[in-house]
């Protein structure tokens with residue numbers, strides 16, 4: 001009994017000591033913001049919410065600086081918005097505007113975004129205060145909503161509900177403390193259907209003030225889908241289901257920059273989806289990664305889940321991490337097959353297995369541009385006549401011929417001992433002998449008793465193909 005009391009007393013007083021130590025440490029930094037996140041024990045409980053509410057009004061911590069207080073993210077094909085520090089506040093200036101974006105060579109469109117970029121990253125640190133000016137250079141009103149960010153209600157950016165929308169030509173000011181870390185987002189909350197369809201989305205990354213561990217590479221990718229009718233120059237915001245251009249940070253493969261890492265590094269990839277309608281199951285080859293967080297914050301390690309495909313639904317982010325143990329060029333792409341195509345038309349009849357004979361010749365008497373396609377599959381470039389500003393089913397050159405995927409496709413390039421993350425070329429040039437799929441040799445076939453002329457009989461069963469009428 002005495003023992004128990006003593007232990008309790010000791011535990012209580014050491015907890016008090018620990019709390020005191022934390023208070024002193026933050027006070028020494030000249031701030032009174034309580035440490036609210038990344039303290040393990042407080043995940044998702046009411047104490048944390050109360051601390052957040054208090055932290056909105058607390059004196060902020062000093063602004064965090066890249067490479068001192070956090071490892072900046074790498075956002076392939078786009079950029080991170082610049083900031084300056086004025087009297088201890090981190091100041092950003094976002095300009096909502098129209099500009100040209102080239103999705104892949106041959107396909108451009110007039111899009112809406114910020115500061116001339118699609119999906120630029122807002123990057124900041126837990127505990128600091130941000131002041132974000134938003135200038136509207138669009139032909140209509142706009143706002144910015146900070147998706148997943150804990151803010152005063154009037155900073156939430158919902159036109160009509162929490163603020164007057166920003167008229168064309170005007171500049172509004174948003175200002176708040178960042179009380180919770182995580183991979184958040186931002187987007188307009190005024191005429192969302194148009195403004196989001198035209199590209200106005202981005203990641204808002206709030207690094208933890210005291211990370212529990214560090215990673216070596218931290219990538220940020222915003223997914224998006226567009227409807228651009230071949231031959232036109234404006235994405236169609238009225239489209240609801242038949243999207244035909246799929247991007248990562250505003251680019252389709254082969255224009256997506258690869259993600260480069262050195263063998264042995266810990267790699268984090270943050271994926272966000274604010275596309276109009278579709279969820280994207282993003283698949284990474286070779287690696288079983290862990291899903292470690294979302295726009296709701298970091299998952300406790302006990303909730304990490306090994307996956308090879310992570311579904312990124314509309315309106316969420318997913319953060320994955322992996323140990324880059326195996327060098328190579330590893331594909332990372334949406335697993336919806338139509339999302340790795342660019343401007344694929346969806347109005348054709350199914351021609352697989354059809355023997356068209358002279359159908360093409362006959363049809364061209366009526367439609368001079370007609371071409372029969374697809375009877376042997378669609379794996380080769382088509383080479384058919386197309387209107388200006390189209391990239392039908394664009395893919396890219398690879399070390400072994402044509403990579404016939406476009407759209408939402410990129411490559412994680414892992415290499416031994418590299419000292420630069422610039423283009424590292426194709427892994428094909430350094431793959432060890434005997435580790436690449438190649439034509440089977442006679443001696444192998446002979447040894448293993450495989451005769452390609454001799455097709456193994458199907459295993460008979462209730463749905464045997466032999467039963468099909470031919």
Ligand SMILES: [Cu+2]
Pocket residue numbers: 278279280281334335336339408
């Ligand atoms: Cu997809």
